[in-house]
Amino acid sequence: xxxxxxxxxxxxxxxxxxxxxxxxxxxxxxxxxxxxxxxxxxxxxxxxxxxxxxxxxxxxxxxxxxxxxxxxxxxxxxxxxxxxxxxxxxxxxxxxxxxxxxxxxxxxxxxxxxxxxxxxxxxxxxxxxxxxxxxxxxxxxxxxxxxxxxxxxxxxxxxxxxxxxxxxxxxxxxxxxxxxxxxxxxxxxxxxxxxxxxxxxxxxxxxxxxxxxxxxxxxxxxxx
Amino acid sequence: xxxxxxxxxxxxxxxxxxxxxxxxxxxxxxxxxxxxxxxxxxxxxxxxxxxxxxxxxxxxxxxxxxxxxxxxxxxxxxxxxxxxxxxxxxxxxxxxxxxxxxxxxxxxxxxxxxxxxxxxxxxxxxxxxxxxxxxxxxxxxxxxxxxxxxxxxxxxxxxxxxxxxxxxxxxxxxxxxxxxxxxxxxxxxxxxxxxxxxxxxxxxxxxxxxxxxxxxxxxxxxxx
DNA sequence: TCGATATTCTAGCGCAAGTTAGAATTTTCG
DNA sequence: CGAAAATTCTAACTTGCGCTAGAATATCGA
Numbered sequence: 059x060x061x062x063x064x065x066x067x068x069x070x071x072x073x074x075x076x077x078x079x080x081x082x083x084x085x086x087x088x089x090x091x092x093x094x095x096x097x098x099x100x101x102x103x104x105x106x107x108x109x110x111x112x113x114x115x116x117x118x119x120x121x122x123x124x125x126x127x128x129x130x131x132x133x134x135x136x137x138x139x140x141x142x143x144x145x146x147x148x149x150x151x152x153x154x155x156x157x158x159x160x161x162x163x164x165x166x167x168x169x170x171x172x173x174x175x176x177x178x179x180x181x182x183x184x185x186x187x188x189x190x191x192x193x194x195x196x197x198x199x200x201x202x203x204x205x206x207x208x209x210x211x212x213x214x215x216x217x218x219x220x221x222x223x224x225x226x227x228x229x230x231x232x233x234x235x236x237x238x239x240x241x242x243x244x245x246x247x248x249x250x251x252x253x254x255x256x257x258x259x260x261x262x263x264x265x266x267x268x269x270x271x272x273x274x275x276x277x278x279x280x281x282x
Numbered sequence: 283x284x285x286x287x288x289x290x291x292x293x294x295x296x297x298x299x300x301x302x303x304x305x306x307x308x309x310x311x312x313x314x315x316x317x318x319x320x321x322x323x324x325x326x327x328x329x330x331x332x333x334x335x336x337x338x339x340x341x342x343x344x345x346x347x348x349x350x351x352x353x354x355x356x357x358x359x360x361x362x363x364x365x366x367x368x369x370x371x372x373x374x375x376x377x378x379x380x381x382x383x384x385x386x387x388x389x390x391x392x393x394x395x396x397x398x399x400x401x402x403x404x405x406x407x408x409x410x411x412x413x414x415x416x417x418x419x420x421x422x423x424x425x426x427x428x429x430x431x432x433x434x435x436x437x438x439x440x441x442x443x444x445x446x447x448x449x450x451x452x453x454x455x456x457x458x459x460x461x462x463x464x465x466x467x468x469x470x471x472x473x474x475x476x477x478x479x480x481x482x483x484x485x486x487x488x489x490x491x492x493x494x495x496x497x498x499x500x501x502x503x504x505x506x
Numbered sequence: 507t508c509g510a511t512a513t514t515c516t517a518g519c520g521c522a523a524g525t526t527a528g529a530a531t532t533t534t535c536g
Numbered sequence: 537c538g539a540a541a542a543t544t545c546t547a548a549c550t551t552g553c554g555c556t557a558g559a560a561t562a563t564c565g566a
Contacts, residue, residue: 085533086542104413107331110523122524124544132524162498163505187468189328214493221497230476230484231493233469234462241461244411252454260454268492269438269455273445274386281387309563310512334553347555348514356554512563519556526549533542 090128092118095180098139102181102243106136106190136183137195143182144202146175151209161217162266168213169261172239173254181243185236207232235265314352316342319404322363326405326467330360330414360407361419367406368426370399375433385441386490392437393485396463397478405467409460431456459489 096117100109111122111132129135154168176182188199210232217223238261246252263269275281320341324333335346335356353359378392400406412423434456441447462485470476487493499505 089543105329105331105411107329108414111525112523121545123526123546126525127543159505160497160499162494165493166505187329190332217493217495222495223493223498224487224491224495226487226493227480227484230480231488233465234484234488237462237465237469238458239461241457241464245457245461256451256454260451260458263448263450264455264458264492265488266492266494266498267448268488268490268494269389269441269447269450270386270490270492271441271445271448273384274447274490275384281383281390313513335555336553345515346553347516350555351513508566510564510566513561515558515560517557517559519554521554522552524549524551527547528545529547530545531543534540536537536539 086128089118093125093128094135094138094142097135098143098183099180101136101139102183106187133191133195137191137199140183140188140191140199143184144199144206146179146182147172147184147206148202148209150175151206155209155213160220160222161213161215162222164213165210165217165223166262166266168210170254170258173257176243176246177254181247184239184243186240207236210235238265310352313342317349317352318359318362318366321359322367322407323404325360325363326407330356330411357415357419361415361423364407364412364415364423367408368423368430370403370406371396371408371430372426372433374399375430379433379437384444384446385437385439386446388437389434389441389447390486390490392434394478394482397481400467400470401478405471408463408467410464431460434459462489 093114097109097114100113100117103109104113111125114135115122115125125135129138150168150171154164154171157164157167159167185203188196191199207229211228214223214226214228214231218225218228242257246257317338321333321338324337324341327333328337335349338359339346339349349359353362374392374395378388378395381388381391383391409427412420415423431453435452438447438450438452438455442449442452466481470481
């Protein structure tokens with residue numbers, strides 16, 4: 059039965075294999091990537107339950123059954139999607155961290171890099187809902203997102219230490235920013251004329267410099 | 283057939299009705315409210331497709347079929363939920379606007395009022411997904427949210443005019459804030475020890491005063 | 507208490523979507 | 537070209553859920 063071939067295994071190849079089978083498997087891997095990308099986009103847009111296998115397959119001119127050649131079931135496809143998105147997120151986070159600089163600079167560069175990545179790779183499944191996965195998968199994803207959140211919080215802590223970021227509760231502020239980013243992946247793709255630069259400017263105005271203008275009353279209590 | 287009674291109509295009563303039937307209908311209305319509240323909470327948590335009628339009914343110790351005594355179908359229930367949430371949102375918006383003050387003050391008071399409302403009435407369906415509604419319902423909801431967004435933008439414009447808010451693109455900034463609020467309704471309820479005051483402080487730090495601290499480089503370009 | 511009304515339940519229909527089996531088709535390579 | 541492998545399709549099964557019909561129970565006024 060050809061179905062048992064499991065092309066997934068071909069990505070990590072055994073020893074002593076000829077070079078020829080690689081040609082096939084590379085094509086297979088490419089298609090797997092395409093399916094994954096389409097799945098991420100559609101799940102992000104409509105939610106897991108409303109995103110049907112037929113929808114995802116149709117995005118690549120396939121029938122739903124063809125997807126089961128690459129993924130054992132819908133959950134596994136979604137799980138791979140979450141992993142893929144978090145890998146991206148983490149890679150950016152790690153690179154920005156390694157590049158050094160003040161806490162505020164890291165934060166700025168991270169946001170810029172994330173938006174740039176979205177242009178190339180489309181909307182992602184960074185955080186948000188994972189309740190449709192089963193226990194262990196969901197725990198893995200949640201633990202991963204928690205680690206990433208912690209890394210972001212550390213940027214804020216570094217900034218508070220080096221004076222480039224004002225005092226705040228890092229955990230809460232990070233969640234607020236995550237909210238902005240999640241909503242961005244759902245909203246921004248459908249907005250014509252929207253550039254990353256404009257988005258970055260808006261984020262700069264809102265989150266970095268703050269909305270308060272020159273005549274703002276110093277204590278918030280002045281508003282009553 | 284008792285089913286044709288349609289208790290919905292009892293909320294807007296006709297003329298010349300005795301006072302007695304009201305007792306029943308008020309109870310009916312109460313239950314309708316409870317169903318609506320549960321539906322909003324569950325749909326907000328799991329999404330429309332994953333939220334089953336059985337889930338919603340179970341939250342009130344009912345069987346799914348009982349819900350059809352109060353709402354004709356699942357879509358109508360969700361639609362009523364969206365309307366209810368937007369009514370709340372708008373009521374707060376209108377009240378804050380009427381109370382006057384600078385643009386920044388209005389924005390602050392609005393956020394405070396919205397968070398306070400969430401404590402009493404639970405997470406809401408303010409913005410977010412409405413793709414599961416049919417054409418006209420969805421358009422109505424989207425038009426409504428667009429109007430509310432415009433009202434929020436006006437707060438920013440007023441603030442830019444009176445000097446309490448720094449220059450920015452109101453439409454984009456409002457979307458970013460909306461993202462924070464949507465995410466809040468999904469995340470905050472499950473966070474122990476989280477108070478509205480701490481959330482407001484975090485929002486104040488992030489969105490109002492901005493994260494940039496005393497040693498922050500003036501131009502963002504200083505980060506490279 | 508009793509009849510009428512309001513409310514909820516049990517049982518089941520119909521359909522959409524995930525999934526599978528196996529046939530059909532395409533691709534690869536000697 | 538021809539066989540073997542890889543890929544996709546057709547057709548059908550299964551399950552869960554929205555929804556309905558009608559029976560059963562609870563509530564309330566008289």
